Amino acid sequence: MVLSLFFGALALTAYAAWRGAPWLPTPRRAVGAGLAAASVQPGDVVVDIGAGDGRVLVAAARRGATAVGYELSPFLWVFAWFRTRRNRARVTVRLADGFRADLSAATVIFAFLRPATMPLLAAALAHRRTQHPVRVLSYAFPLPGTPAAEVLRLPGCAPLYRYTVSSHG
Ligand SMILES: C[S@@+](CC[C@H](N)C(=O)[O-])C[C@H]1O[C@@H](n2cnc3c(N)ncnc32)[C@H](O)[C@@H]1O
Numbered sequence: 537m538v539l540s541l542f543f544g545a546l547a548l549t550a551y552a553a554w555r556g557a558p559w560l561p562t563p564r565r566a567v568g569a570g571l572a573a574a575s576v577q578p579g580d581v582v583v584d585i586g587a588g589d590g591r592v593l594v595a596a597a598r599r600g601a602t603a604v605g606y607e608l609s610p611f612l613w614v615f616a617w618f619r620t621r622r623n624r625a626r627v628t629v630r631l632a633d634g635f636r637a638d639l640s641a642a643t644v645i646f647a648f649l650r651p652a653t654m655p656l657l658a659a660a661l662a663h664r665r666t667q668h669p670v671r672v673l674s675y676a677f678p679l680p681g682t683p684a685a686e687v688l689r690l691p692g693c694a695p696l697y698r699y700t701v702s703s704h705g
Pocket residue numbers: 549552553555556557558559560561562584585586587588589590591592606607608609612632633634635647648649675
């Protein structure tokens with residue numbers, strides 16, 4: 537029973553790596569600079585597609601925002617859940633596929649994916665059922681088909697791309 541759960545979680549973690557990206561944390565300095573560049577503040581709803589260890593969610597909550605993280609790996613989901621307990625009034629971590637999530641309430645979306653899976657993020661953005669524009673932060677890889685409003689280049693970090701994406705609906 538325990539072994540089946542462990543191997544099931546392992547299989548889902550491998551699936552997450554293929555579906556979006558394997559776990560690799562965004563450097564804290566890039567998280568902080570990105571949220572500041574996107575002017576994250578109270579009233580914002582920050583969604584992290586692939587919450588990893590929950591660091592983006594904690595940083596967003598510290599700026600007064602509400603944060604929702606989607607994570608497909610059960611190991612990382614549990615880790616992020618514990619890590620964000622202190623901020624539980626503002627943070628939710630869901631064991632679910634972020635590309636299938638309803639992103640309508642998001643005002644800011646954070647992602648650190650792979651070049652091959654960036655089109656899935658673009659598709660998820662295009663399918664939002666809302667009229668309001670959303671600020672998007674993508675660490676390391678650009679969003680296809682949308683010019684960046686800003687590219688942050690921080691020492692020791694990959695580029696961080698910032699966008700404002702309008703609804704197509
Ligand atoms: C490169 S890590 C980034 C983690 C975190 N966002 C950060 O910046 O530190 C990508 C994470 O996304 C998760 N993931 C990949 N595809 C996903 C999907 N479709 N839905 C939810 N989580 C996903 C992986 O398990 C991994 O933890």
